[in-house]
Amino acid sequence: MSETQVQIEETIKSNSVVLYMKGTKEMPQCGFSSRIAGVLNYMDVDYKDINVLADDAIRQGIKEFADWPTIPQLYVNGEFIGGCDIVTEMTLSGELDTLFSDNNVAFDKDAADKIREANG
């Protein structure tokens, strides 16, 4: 495994929720990254944001790592969950709540319900 792949592996294993994104959680630089960061921020999830625009090796490496051609990418307890479309679907269906509960990730359930009400 390359150095970059090892680095990614370490990051996703040492943080329960990691979002590889363009920009930061405070200032996303792409609408798709912004959408997932917005959901996680609103649900008050404690997550680590990795700005791929700041590191080209990570930007390319994360695509190989997940065998997934796009960014953002969400990881929970070391497992690749999906990109923007999948996470959006899971948010609206409630599957994301279940995933977080099952993985002992704290989140604001009322906020999650509000997202669903507003997009139902």
Next chain:
Amino acid sequence: MAMTAQEIEDLIRAEFPDADITIKDLRGDGNHYAAEVIDASFRGKNRVQQQRSVYAALKGKMDGAHGELHALALTTKAP
């Protein structure tokens, strides 16, 4: 750099000949599309596995700064 909806559909169709494929050009700019692919082969696969196979059909068109497609919102399901 842009692609037409038909080109996207053709690439997906080549790998999923019997799929129900719907492509929408979201902004009319040939660069932001939404695709829905419904195919029997998706049965028993999770969404990540389903969408990986669609991305594979697109053969690198989504890749990075040189990709021809900047944005493709994907929805996949089994019929």
